[in-house]
Amino acid sequence: MADFMIKSNILFLKRGIMELRENEVIDDLEFEGLKLIQNKKWFKYGIDSVLLSDFAKIKKNMRVLDIGAGTGIISILLAKKTECKEIVGIEVQKDVADMAQRSVKLNCLEDKVKIINDNILNIEKYFSKEYFDGIVTNPPYQKNNSGLKNENEKQLVSRHEVLCSLEDIIEKSFQMLRDNGVFYMVHRPERLVDILYLMRTHKLEPKEIRFVHSKAKEKPVLVLIKGVKYSGKFLKVLEPLIVYEENGEYTDEIYAIYHKEKK
Numbered sequence: 001m002a003d004f005m006i007k008s009n010i011l012f013l014k015r016g017i018m019e020l021r022e023n024e025v026i027d028d029l030e031f032e033g034l035k036l037i038q039n040k041k042w043f044k045y046g047i048d049s050v051l052l053s054d055f056a057k058i059k060k061n062m063r064v065l066d067i068g069a070g071t072g073i074i075s076i077l078l079a080k081k082t083e084c085k086e087i088v089g090i091e092v093q094k095d096v097a098d099m100a101q102r103s104v105k106l107n108c109l110e111d112k113v114k115i116i117n118d119n120i121l122n123i124e125k126y127f128s129k130e131y132f133d134g135i136v137t138n139p140p141y142q143k144n145n146s147g148l149k150n151e152n153e154k155q156l157v158s159r160h161e162v163l164c165s166l167e168d169i170i171e172k173s174f175q176m177l178r179d180n181g182v183f184y185m186v187h188r189p190e191r192l193v194d195i196l197y198l199m200r201t202h203k204l205e206p207k208e209i210r211f212v213h214s215k216a217k218e219k220p221v222l223v224l225i226k227g228v229k230y231s232g233k234f235l236k237v238l239e240p241l242i243v244y245e246e247n248g249e250y251t252d253e254i255y256a257i258y259h260k261e262k263k
Contacts, residue, residue, distance in 0.1 A: 053077040056184040062133035072100030205231040210238040
């Protein structure tokens with residue numbers, strides 16, 4: 001690990017980017033040589049972001065908005081996985097947005113990925129309505145007035161709706177998507193009724209949902225949702241996505257999503 005960190009800092013210096021800051025590390029995403037800067041004392045990306053980047057079917061030349069971009073994990077993965085024209089990640093926390101932007105530079109994706117430090121409520125300062133073809137979001141899962149709140153400010157903002165609500169995200173997504181634009185979200189199953197109600201209210205018709213289970217016999221821990229602006233009313237429930245076999249190993253599908261060979 002020490003040798004890797006030394007090499008990573010040298011790479012930073014060669015590309016003219018400032019060195020890693022306190023508590024920062026560079027993690028290997030193990031896909032197309034991608035790397036991600038993360039802070040050990042803040043939140044780190046989880047499987048939910050990886051699953052969303054796989055679930056989102058982003059087509060060639062699409063303009064994509066990543067709401068609540070965090071460390072930039074979804075934007076960076078989509079930039080390599082798809083032939084989209086442009087990806088804009090908007091992240092409200094200044095330090096986190098800066099870290100995401102440096103990850104974009106580290107991976108030489110500046111021509112394709114842009115990070116904006118602002119609240120999604122202000123997105124119209126930067127783009128006209130109906131500018132985007134697709135939106136992806138891994139938003140805070142907890143309502144502002146529910147659940148245990150972590151004292152770490154970065155984790156608090158990332159996990160609780162303190163700076164924008166679920167309805168804010170869905171309403172702004174409707175405004176920024178072109179007609180028939182696609183909306184992809186990962187969230188918790190216990191919020192599903194709220195999500196579907198708000199999506200239909202704001203004309204992002206739910207089209208597909210897929211539940212994610214840690215193991216086949218356990219209750220779902222995540223739900224992946226696709227909506228289409230102004231689409232007809234027809235919802236398809238996809239087969240469950242199982243993360244682990246009973247022996248604790250990844251399932252074949254998860255190995256494929258991570259682009260790894262089964263051991």
